[in-house]
Amino acid sequence: MSAIAATDVAIAFGGVAAVDGVSFAVEPGEIFAVIGPNGAGKTSLFNIVAGIYPPARGRVALGADDVTGLAPHLLAQRGLSRTFQNLQIFFRMTAAENVMVGRHLHERRALLPHLFALPSVLRQNRATRQKAEELLAFVGLASFADQPAGTMPYGALKRLEIARALATEPKVLLLDEPAAGCNPVETAEVDAVIQKVAASGVAVVLVEHDMKLVMKISSRIHVLDQGRTLAEGTAAEVRANPEVVKVYLGAHA
């Protein structure tokens, strides 16, 4: 079965259908982009899948588990991780510490040992730190390890969020406009990281406005318009689809 699948998902706000019966499925290792003009329902769909609010109808499944309507921290336990469009970095912590927080689900969390710095806790701290350094290296931020996140450049922070999200060892990674606000160099760096993530077997779902990025790296693209699926296919297929061209790509192709 798919790493993540949405079936006939719908939600309405104030009587207006923001998402109206959308279905998709993403396999491990795929980069699945959701695009559409403003107001198409991308954000609402994303929020449903990310557990911000439940759909009015339809199901979301992670592998064999029905996770419809589950809250974010429960989704995280089941292997779903995400980044944020407007960066929710832990600015007061260093890059390494940010990623270490991501290891939380894989650490032993009993309070008492933490109070007394038992050897098991110290060993675990070292292992967590080790893993964090590996992930920072994976996204090309090894040199920033002990730098306070608040002093890091924007593009680096975008990659840091990805590293942090990967620390939970997710099966599915949701990226909320990973290239937003990035200059071409930063976008290229994010692009490279996303491809590495997919190559490692994670199913990547991204919402993105940067068409060049989407066309370049996506395995499949899902086009939304006014809450409904307009088209789905490879970049070439979607680009050639006259409906899509009419509604969206005309200005961007």
Added chain:
Amino acid sequence: MPEFLQFFFSGLTVGAIYALVAVGFTLIYNASDVINFAQGEFVMLGGMVTFFAAAAGVPLPLAALLAIVVATAVGLLLHRLAIEPARGASAVSLIIITIGASIFLRGISAIVFDKNFHSYPAFAGSEPWKIGGAALLPQSVIVLLGAGAIVVALWAFMTMTLTGKALVATAANRLAARLVGINTGAIVGLAFAVSAAIGAIGGILMTPITLTSYDVGTLLALKGFAAAMLGGMGNPLGAVIGGLAVGLLEAFSAGYISSAYKDAIAFLVILVVLFAMPQGLLGRAAIERV
């Protein structure tokens, strides 16, 4: 019946003062998102300055006027020296600043004035009127009428004058107000000044009944805040309703349950409101956007 009426009258009276404090909170909160814990000190200054000026020989009406002027000046200084420089600070920082200001003002008051209780003669005589077997002080009526007049005047100011409308605009959306040319800094200062004046008037009116001293401010601020929360933080009508409600709740529970824990009512109200309906009676629920 006479008991009930008695508690009702005293509850209404003290509730009117809480309402004035709550309205003051609301004005400042709406204009600047600041919760001004020094609000109660304006009430304190109203009573204390009036008493000491009168004791120094100034005729009572002039002494009261002086008190209003002093409180207003303190309000403006508070805004200029403590709030403005800290613009952009976190909500908690601002709370600490206003609590610090309240402690500071209380300390100054203890030194400049003294630590005793004071009062001055009621404005319309101190013979209580008998109504339904309960005693109603003329001063209570003055407090209620005064509070009512202030609320009406404030409403008229905000809906019928240009400056008042600028205040409403600033409260609704500060950036937009700036963009249409409103001097929001001055507006916030105005909010502080008006709040201080309102508080002072409350203090002037209530002193013949409740007496005044250097530290009446703290409890008043907290109860006024409870009232503002109950009515819905940011809603002026809610502030009035909240104030009267807290005053009545206090009087009735003191009368029928226990007078030792009279002061606890306001804090229980705070907790209940925060747990059960944080937006208060008339407020709107806050939305957090990511």
Added chain:
Amino acid sequence: MRRFTQHPYAAVVLLAAIVIAIPLATSTTFYLRIAALVFIFALAVVGLNLLMGFAGQVSLGHAGFFGIGAYAVAVGPTHFAVPSWAALLAGAAIAALLAFLVGRPILKLKGHYLAVATLGLGILIAMVFTNEARFTGGPDGMPVLRLELFGWRARTPLAWYWISGVTLIVGALIAVNLIESPTGRAFRAIHDSETAARTLGIDVARYKLAAFVLSAIYAAVAGAYLALFDALVTPVTAGFLRSIEFVTMAVIGGLGSILGGVVGAAVLVLLPQVLTAFHEYEHVMLGLLMMLFMIFLPAGIVPSLMRLMRGRS
């Protein structure tokens, strides 16, 4: 030197050095008494710092927990013939239980709503102490029987200097252990972005509650110490002003800094001593300090000093 100061346990080592050094430098009981008071308040502030500086919450009612500890060691031995050390443990347990019960609903609130809710809680606790005169001696308070361990009575400033000093070191050690653990990282994550913390699987409510309960225990132990040291307890010890003093100590010293808590406590304990001639100016100075620090040095003394040192090197 720089690597040492950045080491998380540097603060604890420094603290231990100070605690050991002071009695070597002076045997004047007056100074030892002052130092003991600083250590006692610092203990409460270290706990409050875990809640405010690290987990990013706020409590304007912490003196309530402080008072629970204080009254426990007063009421227990006097009214229930419980030995002081047992009463101390009971006080800490009661404070922890209350924090646990009230914490879940209260910590759903944020910002000034949370501030005022905790404020209300603290004042309600203080009111109980003021009103239940049969047990607590009412507004005038009650005397506290001295701590007695194996026949030895802890009476002198020197004795309490060591008791409070060692407890502070242990308390600071536990706090640093906590901060350098997954729980500590969860606290700090919650402080910076609750939203992100949730998406990483952190049970935000649980950790906020943990911080609240832990800080309540620190406060209760400190309160018990103060009562046993002073041999007296009054409702003032649980009052609004004391809660504000704790927050001021934490903020002035520097939120998020263990050493900052100690510095803040030192400033506020020493201030009235320095101003003994101007006793009436205590409140004026406290209020002024609060305002000036929040406006001009919001980061607090210790973090600002450290930033200065880092800037120079």
